[in-house]
Amino acid sequence: MGKTCLTRAAVIIVLLGAASLVGAGESRGPAGAGARSDAGAAAARPNILFAIADDMGHASAYGTRWVKTPNFDRLASRGILFLNAYTPNAKCSPSRACILTGRNPWQLEAAANHWPYYPPKFKSWMEALGDSGYFVGYTGKGWAPGTLPPERKNITGKAFQRRRLEKPTSGISDVDYFVNFRDFLADCPKDAPFCFWYGGHEPHRPYEYGSGVAKGHYKVEDVGPLPRYWPDTEAVRNDMLDYAFEIAHFDRQLGRMLDILAEQGLLENTLVVATSDNGPPFPRMKGHPFEAACHLPLAMMWPRGIAAPGRKTDALVSFIDFAPTFLEVAGADGARAGMQPITGTSLTDLFAKRTPALDRSTLLMGRERNDTRCRPGTESGLGYAVRALREGDFVYLHNFDLSRWPCGNPELGLKDTDNGPTKSAVEALGESNRYWQLCFGKRPAAELYNLKTDADCVNNLAADPAHQSQVKAMQEKLFSRLREQGDPRMEGKGDVFDNYPTPNSAPWPAAPLQP
Numbered sequence: 001m002g003k004t005c006l007t008r009a010a011v012i013i014v015l016l017g018a019a020s021l022v023g024a025g026e027s028r029g030p031a032g033a034g035a036r037s038d039a040g041a042a043a044a045r046p047n048i049l050f051a052i053a054d055d056m057g058h059a060s061a062y063g064t065r066w067v068k069t070p071n072f073d074r075l076a077s078r079g080i081l082f083l084n085a086y087t088p089n090a091k092c093s094p095s096r097a098c099i100l101t102g103r104n105p106w107q108l109e110a111a112a113n114h115w116p117y118y119p120p121k122f123k124s125w126m127e128a129l130g131d132s133g134y135f136v137g138y139t140g141k142g143w144a145p146g147t148l149p150p151e152r153k154n155i156t157g158k159a160f161q162r163r164r165l166e167k168p169t170s171g172i173s174d175v176d177y178f179v180n181f182r183d184f185l186a187d188c189p190k191d192a193p194f195c196f197w198y199g200g201h202e203p204h205r206p207y208e209y210g211s212g213v214a215k216g217h218y219k220v221e222d223v224g225p226l227p228r229y230w231p232d233t234e235a236v237r238n239d240m241l242d243y244a245f246e247i248a249h250f251d252r253q254l255g256r257m258l259d260i261l262a263e264q265g266l267l268e269n270t271l272v273v274a275t276s277d278n279g280p281p282f283p284r285m286k287g288h289p290f291e292a293a294c295h296l297p298l299a300m301m302w303p304r305g306i307a308a309p310g311r312k313t314d315a316l317v318s319f320i321d322f323a324p325t326f327l328e329v330a331g332a333d334g335a336r337a338g339m340q341p342i343t344g345t346s347l348t349d350l351f352a353k354r355t356p357a358l359d360r361s362t363l364l365m366g367r368e369r370n371d372t373r374c375r376p377g378t379e380s381g382l383g384y385a386v387r388a389l390r391e392g393d394f395v396y397l398h399n400f401d402l403s404r405w406p407c408g409n410p411e412l413g414l415k416d417t418d419n420g421p422t423k424s425a426v427e428a429l430g431e432s433n434r435y436w437q438l439c440f441g442k443r444p445a446a447e448l449y450n451l452k453t454d455a456d457c458v459n460n461l462a463a464d465p466a467h468q469s470q471v472k473a474m475q476e477k478l479f480s481r482l483r484e485q486g487d488p489r490m491e492g493k494g495d496v497f498d499n500y501p502t503p504n505s506a507p508w509p510a511a512p513l514q515p
């Protein structure tokens, strides 16, 4: 695979006439490498800046007026804006595990769950890049939350966390991501390409209530459209603007990183990627395999490696495609580095504007145990299993245990939905209310939504006689794909996900890492 990777990466670079750009005022990395005697494909290895927000579901490049992301938009206008990028799991640690391994959550053992012990066998592409000569580091949130094996503390590279800033609000982190990145660049050996993970803590909750209006000068009347499963109140609109203000902080720091790359002459051969691990931390969003949580902003810019910049692509892209993409452009061999087999597919065909060879007609998503607290013997210790198939204009969801609550038990506080004004507003309506039922209520086994007419996924077509053959066909396709990928749920062994221990459960020993 390594040789193939190098060859394909070289082909892309030659296609773009990149060789003529080598050494054009760059002070480190590719330029320095290009000046070395062993010039060639390996010498032109790009730097990678992977910027990942925490719970961001919106960017202004997609036309959202009440969110301002000029720097994300800058990547899109000078690179590719992805219109159909999906995480296979809309929760922090499983989404990040999928990104880092190129595997779907049901292929990650305990790492399918939120807040798990990370199984040592799953090596990341950042570790593989480190092995292949990249200088690798991160700031903010790497793979989290959960516990890494002691010998594997750096699956996103060396930590750069020392620099702190004055917090713009009580809810925003004091980690100075940009200055930490500047430290990282200063530490980077002159002849090494780098890979940096900028893990913004924003816009994860909590928020400072009213900060969007007071500090961002946003207007509540600009918010919208609201999803069709929340009440339209001033508190809800403020909640959304407070979320938007945190997104702007993440984006500003990204902008400063782009500026320093430009100042140091490194922007030409740096693949910059901006995205988020999952959608907004609001009811019926984060955590669930619906559009609002899995369908995410994604933009990539790489002047030397992406042909015809300023494009939009509607290709179906999964977060498991990041790993093979980064390994390929870096000329690194994941298998040789000890990574488990990758399920995703490299996106370099899109970079080169070639017709993708892979089948991008379907995408898989799902979830297991999220924020339910593990207490053996109570229902709160159990996860909520779903698998989903996106195909054409439709998404089909299969819920495995109809006795369970999708957001955790009401009497235990609906723990799987982050606390905040919008959750409070829906909870206050009571169980008999339709919004409450849509956000927190139990669900039928089969759900089918037409995304073209119902992106909010509130009009379930699964029981409609006109859609019965489609439901059957999509379920068969979903289960067939999952069987091919070794999903324990398809072998009647789904309980394994409920039984993985979590560091968050005090009564359980912190011992076994394996089932």
Ligand SMILES: [Ca+2]
Pocket (backbone or CB within 6 Å): 053, 054, 055, 091, 092, 204, 277, 278
């Ligand atoms: Ca998150």
